[in-house]
Amino acid sequence: MRRTNSVRTGESTLIRKDIKSLSAYHVPDSSGMIKLDAMENPFKLPESLKVSWDACLSSVDINRYPDAEMAELRTKIAHHAGVNADQILLGNGSDEIIQMIIMAIDPGTCVVPSPTFVMYDLISRWFKRPVATVPLANDFSLNADQFLQVCGREKAEIAFLACPNNPTGNLWPEETIARIANGFDGLLVIDEAYGPFSERSHTHLVASNVLVLRTFSKLGWAGLRLGYVIGEAETIAHLNKVRMPYNINALTQAAASFLLDHFDLFEMQATEIKKERKRMSKALQTFNGVNTFPSQANFILMQVPDANALFDQLKTHGILIKNMHASGGLLSNCLRITIGSKDENDAVLAAMDDIINGVSA
Template identity: 45%
Template sequence: MNAPISSATPKPLARIRHDVQGMHAYAVQDSRGLIKLDAMENPHRLSPALQAELGARLGQVAVNRYPGERIDALKTALWGHAQPPADWSLMLGNGSDELISLLALACDLPGASILAPLPGFVMYAMSAQLQGLAFHGVPLTADFELDEAAMLAAIARHRPAIVYLAYPNNPTGTLWDEGAIARIIAAQGAAGGLVVMDEAYQPFAARSWIENVRAAPAQHRHVLILRTLSKYGLAGVRIGYLLGEATLMAELDKVRPPYNVSVLNAECALFALGHSDVFAAQAQDIRAQRALLFEALARLPGVHAFPSQANMILLRVPDANKAFEGMRARGVLVKNVSKMHALLAQCLRLTVGTADENAQMLAALQAAL
């Protein structure tokens, strides 16, 4: 007979870290039956002809083998796509989220910390907490620009292992001042730390920091460029990549799990890069739709839309909860970010969709206000 379980018997949950039990999991909203404008996805699907072509390619993949030479082919294709300095190298991740986690793992020295402006991407802080690193958030200004003085002071005080700078930022869409970023990069380099320029929204921005790297590679030996193909149009494929000086990348690559990128995902990415003209046209359409949305939002009383260089728009409304629920009741799902940070009070974040989706979103917003 099995021994009875007494109240004194340890519970399995006791083996899970208390801080993890106290955390909130990353929330994904239920979008069934709704126009999905909450997660900054590219709204364009492949044409039937391209779907058939991709299906045929995936059908030929040797799924009985671990990923091999196609991973190397993808790294070569992404290298040509990004065009970093000649002495840089590239590391693949299962989305950029995995790479953010691996960076925290690699830099987990006693007393190490991670620093980033707030509001920003939640995974910077979450990866730090999960790895046992301290996280220091530096508030942006009221108009969501970098507080350069506060950033420099925080670097001097905390000497963080990593400073994250999203370029453009999520959830604000801001493309911060180049001079301020350059001075922050220099200060972090003088302190012996890394800077990660997170360019998840690069396809929609007016510029990329890789241009500054090419112009002055010696000043960027401690800088990493983080990108993803999610916003490119492959959110479901989960391909992220990290670029940096080869010696530094060789050390970071040691914490990457073997075969961390599926060969099916790699083949999808190679297919997309081989049809870069299609995805470039999609990005151009999204940028054009973004401009039209700003014009329309400016005509709505009580609505303030903040400048954006991403495929999202942050706007402040009189009552974010009422507007969010009213839009959802009318079949449109956006992101209510009003509780994420004090600076985001009464703010919603809208993904730029197709022309038809945007029209329905605007009608729902106007009715919900």
């Protein structure tokens, strides 16, 4: 019997209802503004490197597919990380790696602290994976035993810990992370996106059920969209089966390989950002009603009397930061400021002096 296609009218019914109910990740327009909302490195590539960098990119044959195994780049990154190349998996930013991990793990609940990086929750929901949250304490500390209890209760298969945490900026004690790593039966992903600005790493915890996730975006390569995950070789080999072919384009591979040869430059920039972070935290605390939280990332979270008002007023001064107030809970009346260059940070302080103290910038 011949089937006829029914005509669909009105709102599309092809999209899953749960997807319709989600909000897309919003990236605000920053044209003409001092952009301090996305944790980017404020320093452009020095002119002294641009000529050789341009020559490197111009040698890439873009008519050919990129190296599917990314052998040279994985070897360089592995050397930089102090592991073997077969322990490295590359992704189009850490977001793609989070997606690969969630897709590859057995069905079951994903457990995350709250608040934390929103993409753990969002990507889990894309794949219909339940998410359970463990609220942080008022000082943003994490109770390891409570976290493990939730993992056990929810029969969790995967958990994410951002170390340092985003958007709070704090780094939980190593004892807390190790307690969870050793006590959790599922896969624990330790996300070190802000590792370059932190006092420690967690690669020593890598095991059959522990991965360490990193990205070059915060260090100064945000435009390349390159992340990587470190794990045991067997785990990485299985995750590689759900990686899309040619996921890292030829220009990114060439650029990253070149930049790794000059990595000391980006380490020096990270040191400068940490110095500015300390200066900014101290300066922000001098404003009436402003409370800053300790940070080991390249941003500062601060709580103010009226986050919405201050956010809008900073925009009128040409400064874009991140308003966390809508998230509610511990983030009520909180704003997150990326650490910029000295001039950009001075502009923030001058604008806040104008807004809060009525001093003309």
